[in-house]
Amino acid sequence: MATNVTVAYQLAQHEFVNAKTNEEKLITLKKMLSTAPGHKGAETLRADIRKKIVKYKGLLSKEKAQKKKGGKHGFSLKKEGSATVCLVGTTNTGKSYILNNLTNSNVEVSESPFTTKKPGIGMMDYSGIKIQIVELPSIVENYAEKESGSAFISIMKQVELLVIFFNTSEEKRLIDSELTKNDVNTRQTVFKDETSIRDLIWINIGLIKVFTKQSGKKAEEKAIALKVGSTIKNLAEFVHKDFLKKFKYAKIWGKSAKFNGQTVGLNHKLEDNDVVEIHTK
Ligand SMILES: Nc1nc2c(ncn2[C@@H]2O[C@H](COP(=O)(O)OP(=O)(O)OP(=O)(O)O)[C@@H](O)[C@H]2O)c(=O)[nH]1
Ligand SMILES: [Mg+2]
Structure with a gap:
């Protein structure tokens, strides 16, 4: 020197x-x-x-x-459905097992660690609402610097919810630290057991489901997904833009109704599982 x-x-x-x-x-x-x-x-x-x-x-x-x-191998996410959820966590925590359980996908589940090398994608059906589920390769120290790690981080930032998987509290700390280090601020919830994961996802995803019906008929089986806080106006717009122009009143059943079949206007706020009958001019 x-x-x-x-x-x-x-x-x-x-x-x-x-x-x-x-x-x-x-x-x-x-x-x-x-x-x-x-x-x-x-x-x-x-x-x-x-x-x-x-x-x-x-x-x-x-x-x-x-x-x-989008990374060395071009991992970029094509979002589909009403919302997207990422399964994020340390290795051997059952992410692939859960992905296959929730969706139509068939990725490899194995006792050996780090089986999943690239994102696994599937679609979950929740009362007719489609929710995209993405398993990301397991979290390790300095995740963003590993191969395609920055692409996986960028996927985490684009989705509506992260479900966090870990075996020990030390693993949880590692996940927390990697997410914080990479400015991942996406809403998250912790996986508890397989039986409740569908509901866990639904409760945390920030959506409500609403069933429409026609006068004198039973409610539709397939629900419509709307953002939490949506009104009859949002629903009418979603169903058909003409619905809003021709709107007269709506009848409503469920949590947001004071009584079954209450007549409400466009500004009425909807709740999860409401049934709505829209009447037009
Ligand atoms: N029966 C049962 N087995 C599980 C469950 N979760 C994980 N396993 C088992 O745990 C092992 C690891 O599961 P994977 O789903 O491959 O783990 P992963 O989190 O995807 O881990 P990576 O290899 O890093 O992708 C497998 O042998 C699974 O059969 C579960 O909820 N029930
Ligand atoms: Mg896996």
């Missing part, structure tokens, strides 16, 4: 050695260059730093291009 380097340079060099990402490496290298001695004797040192800057700039731009494509 060239002699007579400043304290500022030494600090910058220390930061560079400890930098974790390509971006941090680049920033600290620039600091090193600006604090390196300017005299002739330090020419090799400065040239060395410049070489490293070129190297890390290259790595960083590759990394950015990769992120744009």
Whole structure:
């Protein structure tokens, strides 16, 4: 090393050695260059730093291009259904087993760890409402830096709910720390047992289901999914845009009704499992 380097340079060099990402490496290298001695004797040192800057700039731009494509293997999520749920957790916690149970998919379930290498996707039917379920490869330390890890993190940020799977409290801490580190703020709930997972998902997903009916007939079997807080107006719009123009009144049964068959207007707020009859002009 060239002699007579400043304290500022030494600090910058220390930061560079400890930098974790390509971006941090680049920033600290620039600091090193600006604090390196300017005299002739330090020419090799400065040239060395410049070489490293070129190297890390290259790595960083590759990394950015990769992120744009959705990771090395192009893992990007095509969202389908009324909402999407990710099964996220440590290995051997039954994520694949649950994915196969909830949906039409048939991914490999195995006692050996890290069986799932790429996202597994299926569709769950909940009273006629389609909910997309995605199993992501198991969480490990520094998940985002592993192969396609950043693509998996980006999927977690796009979905409506994460269901968290773990065997021990230590594993739970690891998951929490990886999610926090990567700014994943998606709503989450913890998996408890297989019998209740459908309901667990439904309760936490932020939707209500409403059944429509025609006058004098039984309610439809397939429900319509609406956001929590939706009104008759939102329902009418969803069913058909003409419904709103021709709307006269609605009759309602269920939690939001004061009594069975109550007549309500467009601003009436709906609850989960309500049955609604819309009358038009
Ligand atoms: N009977 C039963 N077996 C389960 C359950 N959950 C997990 N298992 C068993 O636990 C093992 C691991 O299950 P997987 O579903 O493959 O685990 P995973 O969380 O997908 O783990 P990865 O290998 O990292 O993808 C398998 O042998 C499963 O049969 C469960 O709820 N009931
Ligand atoms: Mg699996």
